[in-house]
Amino acid sequence: MPRRYRAVEVLLAALLLLSGAACGSRLPEDAFTARDTGPPGGAGEPLRVGIVTSATSPVGSRAFTGPREGATAYFDRLNARGGVDGRRVEVHTCDDGGSGVGNNECVRKLIDEQHVVALVATAVLDYAGAPRVSAAGVPDIGGQPVGPAYETYPHLYSIYGSLAPRTGDAPGWDGKLYGGTEVYRYFKREHGARTAAVVSYNQSASAAYARLVTRGLRAEGYDVVAEQVDFALPDFRAVAADLKARGVDLVFDALDTHGNARLCAALDDVGAHVTAKVTHAQNWTDTVAEDYEDAPRCRNSLWATGSSRNHQDAGHPAVREFRDGMRGRPLSQWALEGWAAAMWFTDAAQSCTRAAPETAATRACLDAYMERGEPYDADGLLVPVVFEHREEPPKTRRTCLSVARWRDGEGWVTQSGDMNRNCFDVPQLAYEP
Template identity: 75%
Template sequence: RRVEVRECDDGGSGVGNNECVHELIDEDDVVALVATTALDYAGASRVSRARVPDIGGQPIGAAYDTYPHLYGIYGSLAPRDGTTGWDGKQYGGTEVYRYFKREHGARTAAVVSYNQPASAAYARLVERGLKAEGYKVVTEQVDFALPNFRAVAADLKEQGADLVFDAIDTHGNARLCEAMDDVGAEVTAKVTNVQNWTSTVAEDYKDSPRCRNALWATGSSRNHEDTDQEAVREFRDATKGLKAHSQWQLEGWAAAMWFTDAAKSCAAEGITRACVDDFMNHSQGYTADGLLIPVRFERSAEPPKSRRTCLSVARWEDGRGWVSQGDMNTTCFAVPQLSYQP
């Protein structure tokens, strides 16, 4: 069967998202959504009601821990019965903070976020996790429209933060780093997320060399610069035409592999939404040929109190790019799972 790709840009708004869902599902009659990235996934319930499998989406909000037929790229333990997480609460582990405490002896950490709901919710989870691991935590929130990053940087220096975590975008991170260099705020690690794990760091952070070389990224997928791995080489070879590479691109590639495997499993009886959805429901431990830490969808009736979790860690170094710090399948910790309100 020939694969036809239909795209729709929702413009980052809930209204646009609903329009895209209607266009793709009702008009284009797509068999699945693949690698969805929605800042405001307002159409998620509609996707679920239509029983359209959403494969390998980026869990920016709570949708992938709320609805059946939605399969986030990192998996989910939640019941996904229409209620977010467990009784409206989601859970996250402390493995990232355990890693920096164990490997680098960090003790004081700052968390920087926007005064925007998704950013603030993620920051609250980071703060709780840091405190659970025994850190002294400094919280910094900036206005989304008019952020004063210099004031934040000055406070980070005064507080003597070892680590800086963020819940902000690439542009905001670059401005924060520039402000940190300007005021002389030095940290062991400026820890960012998958969204900012890109090959454009030298350009994005060109005015902050000190902070740039303190950038670390953590996630649940293999570093897009690990070309000693066959699956990464296949991704890079197939995307040579791109001006830059990022972790989100690699995870989008993994999501496409996931759909491809589902479609192949359905080839004999017909590639239908129901067949693809059934494959997704039973694809426990999926790795996309080693690009992902094994993904699980368990629908646990009770929230987990603790869990063994592995993570991918990389550090930016000028001249070398993102350098992996150990292997993601062995950098693992048994850590508590903490609740937070999305």
């Protein structure tokens, strides 16, 4: 998915399972007035970081844990090699249970009790504590932008970068975010795709996301086939039969993971052949064979797009180090991005420590590093990302993407060469989060 759109799709899966249920209340803004530059400490004292994860959220135990696994693996390896200029990184994790109340409690505990200097690799369903993190001046480095917090508040730095003002008043530019059409342009250029289906539930969050994808596809000149199924009793076989009859090239969806698997199985059952069933970074995992066990043909038509290097690209030295460090942990694209987030914090902390060894890394110094306006790529793991504060949104943008295809027996196979050369100048379309 386009860079901003992927965050919407991740949130969509949660909304589908939680529609109608509250995720907890937020604290009043006046609770967030305290701010400091972080715990004092000189050389030798540990650097305390926090990782907040919705590990036991209602959307499943695997949905949000990848970034935490990658980040903790990185810090384990870093500490084994001496830490940050001799200082060990002390990791404090907190499971917020996927609720706003739980998230606020995690934030309070990590900031007020553990005195963390930063948060790293945040991956949560409801980032209710974001105003408190921002007001305390705690850098949140390399988080997954599920929801609009990373496009709203200062001191929050998502793994994908941001050009938005981030003043704390409203997401993006006057409540609107922008995403590109590079994924649709890619499949048109590389595979001659002209017809795309967008499958959704008859549920508000699903339908809204389907409209967003449809708009992007039409902007790239596709004929779009819109399919909707009943949320409670979806007839995926009827949808699959219609897609086969219409000769659809690509299939995008606004479904949860279970719905995706059932749609794939239905496509196999009716003998439908598509160029690509396109998914996103959260589903770019090594459990595809298990998740899609009833759909071998469709499974081998799965494509994933993202803004980070394929976690199976062991020929790249940074990916090889990630895979070595993840021994015994599940491999996924979100785990690789969590590893990159931990590296980002480490590079910032090393820069601060070397500039002022007597005080080492403070929140203010880490924040200044993140705001320096220089692209960051985590040794080639990320498409270079940057944080700016533009008053106006860009009308077009050159965007690069990583692409992989699932192959039984091989796993995720990188497509179209290096991600930093797989780039497109595309329009930026507005949407409301």
